[in-house]
Amino acid sequence: MMERLYNPVFVKELKLRFxxxxxxxxxxxxxxxxxxxxxxxxxxxxxxxxxxxxxxxTSFAMFSVLTIIQMALVLFITPSLTAGAISSEREKQTLNxxxxxxxxxxxxxxGKLLSSVSFLVLMLIAGLPLYSLVFLFGGVSPSQIxxxxxxxxxxVVAVGSIGVMxxxxxxxxxxxxxxxxxxxxxxxxxxxxFFFITMAFSQMxxxxxxxxxQSFMAYFWAAINPGALILTLIEPEMGRGLKxxxxxxxxxxxxxxxxxxxxxxxxxxxxIKKLRANMKSNR
Amino acid sequence: xxxEIQNLTKKYGSFIxxxxxxxxxxxxxxxxxxxxxxxxxxxxFSILATxxxxxxxxxxxxxxxxxxxxxxxxxxxxxMPDFFGVYDQLKVDEYLDFYGASYGINIADRAVLIPQLxxxxxxxxxxxxxxDLLSRGxxxxxxxxxxxxxDPKVLILDEPASGLxxxxxxxxxxxxxxxxxxxxxxxxxxxxxPELAEMCxxxxxxxxxxxxxxxxxxxxxxxxxxEKHIVVKVTDRLNEVRAFLEEDPKISAxxxxxxxxxxxxxxxxxxxxxxxxxxxxxxxxxxxxxxxxEEKDLEDxxxxxxxxxxxx
Numbered sequence: 292m293m294e295r296l297y298n299p300v301f302v303k304e305l306k307l308r309f310x311x312x313x314x315x316x317x318x319x320x321x322x323x324x325x326x327x328x329x330x331x332x333x334x335x336x337x338x339x340x341x342x343x344x345x346x347x348x349t350s351f352a353m354f355s356v357l358t359i360i361q362m363a364l365v366l367f368i369t370p371s372l373t374a375g376a377i378s379s380e381r382e383k384q385t386l387n388x389x390x391x392x393x394x395x396x397x398x399x400x401x402g403k404l405l406s407s408v409s410f411l412v413l414m415l416i417a418g419l420p421l422y423s424l425v426f427l428f429g430g431v432s433p434s435q436i437x438x439x440x441x442x443x444x445x446x447v448v449a450v451g452s453i454g455v456m457x458x459x460x461x462x463x464x465x466x467x468x469x470x471x472x473x474x475x476x477x478x479x480x481x482x483x484x485f486f487f488i489t490m491a492f493s494q495m496x497x498x499x500x501x502x503x504x505q506s507f508m509a510y511f512w513a514a515i516n517p518g519a520l521i522l523t524l525i526e527p528e529m530g531r532g533l534k535x536x537x538x539x540x541x542x543x544x545x546x547x548x549x550x551x552x553x554x555x556x557x558x559x560x561x562x563i564k565k566l567r568a569n570m571k572s573n574r
Numbered sequence: 575x576x577x578e579i580q581n582l583t584k585k586y587g588s589f590i591x592x593x594x595x596x597x598x599x600x601x602x603x604x605x606x607x608x609x610x611x612x613x614x615x616x617x618x619f620s621i622l623a624t625x626x627x628x629x630x631x632x633x634x635x636x637x638x639x640x641x642x643x644x645x646x647x648x649x650x651x652x653x654m655p656d657f658f659g660v661y662d663q664l665k666v667d668e669y670l671d672f673y674g675a676s677y678g679i680n681i682a683d684r685a686v687l688i689p690q691l692x693x694x695x696x697x698x699x700x701x702x703x704x705x706d707l708l709s710r711g712x713x714x715x716x717x718x719x720x721x722x723x724x725d726p727k728v729l730i731l732d733e734p735a736s737g738l739x740x741x742x743x744x745x746x747x748x749x750x751x752x753x754x755x756x757x758x759x760x761x762x763x764x765x766x767x768p769e770l771a772e773m774c775x776x777x778x779x780x781x782x783x784x785x786x787x788x789x790x791x792x793x794x795x796x797x798x799x800x801e802k803h804i805v806v807k808v809t810d811r812l813n814e815v816r817a818f819l820e821e822d823p824k825i826s827a828x829x830x831x832x833x834x835x836x837x838x839x840x841x842x843x844x845x846x847x848x849x850x851x852x853x854x855x856x857x858x859x860x861x862x863x864x865x866x867x868e869e870k871d872l873e874d875x876x877x878x879x880x881x882x883x884x885x886x
Contacts, residue, residue: 385660387653392673
């Protein structure tokens with residue numbers, strides 16, 4: 292059973308990753324950012340009250356900002372871990388040998404993606420003790436944290452798939468990296484911009500003149516924005532507000548789940564198809 | 575036949591890299607592929623290694639089509655490309671273990687195989703060293719061990735000795751001799767083919783994507799040579815001898831080496847015609863004290879046929 296589940300690329304990648312200083316420095320950077328934020332937040336908050344205690348609502352504010360910062364960090368780190376997955380093998384001239392083994396394109400691509408995702412999961416787990424400070428002060432439910440972590444995972448896998456796809460279809464890692472960061476800027480930043488633009492237009496336009504379609508678009512842009520998703524998960528009121536504004540009843544997380552699952556499937560399919568691009572049969 | 579190549583053609587736009595290549599090799603044959611850079615050797619090997627689809631035609635390894643059954647073909651071949659890299663932070667045994675697993679060999683068998691392969695390529699003492707610390711020759715041998723891990727019937731070795739120093743070349747040649755005795759069918763391309771000629775059963779010469787000659791080493795030499803290279807040694811009167819040689823229409827490329835009192839030339843005539851030429855020279859009372867035919871080795875043949883070919 293174990294032999295059947297064994298993915299050589301996954302095991303090899305993990306081995307290489309944990310032997311590289313880059314991985315540890317990345318993990319250190321991630322934790323350092325979280326520590327700096329939390330320490331800063333605690334100092335400022337307790338300093339303002341001047342009494343040395345911490346209110347649950349302040350704890351919730353810290354949790355919210357921490358969650359968004361963590362999402363931003365994950366989005367920032369994922370491309371660096373995945374955009375070189377295939378192209379670096381090509382650059383190191385190891386890809387051709389790998390492609391003459393009996394491993395299928397699917398095994399190779401999935402192995403590459405899983406190893407990157409595993410490292411990111413390790414990062415998230417490494418950040419949990421810091422997160423647990425929130426529990427210390429109260430104000431946040433464990434189920435809330437669980438759902439946020441599940442959506443982190445979905446985002447990591449989807450963005451990782453984008454990175455692996457660009458890494459497969461481009462020859463150079465640097466090009467794949469730029470394309471993946473470009474996609475993240477679109478998903479995390481430009482969608483927010485589009486949301487505000489379409490929202491403003493829909494409020495100016497009466498429903499008969501296409502305002503409904505515009506508000507639907509506004510909902511869509513918000514629903515595929517990782518930041519907006521996190522906000523609706525932290526503060527369900529925001530989700531309800533968006534529902535009222537746009538008239539779309541589907542919860543944001545459902546749209547997000549469908550959209551990012553779609554991206555993941557599409558990108559992985561392209562990567563698998565294009566891995567052996569010079570072979571017609573691609574088996 | 576272990577390898578059957580049928581009308582294999584590969585085009586890149588209007589450029590024809592391979593043109594209707596046909597080749598059949600029996601099991602256990604060691605086949606040397608000669609040709610200039612860009613002649614089509616690596617393209618042929620890439621197609622056989624299932625890395626590249628042909629534009630038309632097909633190739634079969636042990637009856638399996640490289641187009642229709644690439645996965646089956648991969649089980650039958652061990653491929654060593656002309657340029658390859660290694661994973662820097664893997665140790666020698668981990669490197670082989672990874673590829674063993676990639677071929678679906680179970681962990682217990684890998685544990686037995688790895689020391690055997692390392693012994694075959696003389697790397698036993700490097701088993702726990704990092705791959706990037708090995709010399710180029712060692713990396714080549716490790717790559718060969720890697721290509722053998724799943725016990726393939728066919729070995730496709732693209733320039734396995736390129737960039738190696740003389741000692742490393744000799745070591746590589748010895749390993750290949752060993753593999754030949756193990757009954758492997760080996761396809762090998764090399765610029766130092768003369769060194770390997772003794773172990774090649776057959777040689778194929780490729781030029782501009784076409785197989786222009788195919789057969790055993792002696793046949794190829796005869797087929798390609800066409801003319802003999804002769805050296806005449808004289809005691810005196812170089813110009814007189816030169817004038818005499820210039821009269822024969824079958825003599826070309828006359829080169830006078832005054833310092834050594836020698837004249838070199840190419841001769842297209844038969845052995846009988848050469849006897850007549852010699853008699854004439856004696857009758858003309860020319861001071862010739864030696865006439866020798868220089869053997870053209872495979873390197874000369876290679877140089878002759880690839881002369882003027884565009885570099886890659």
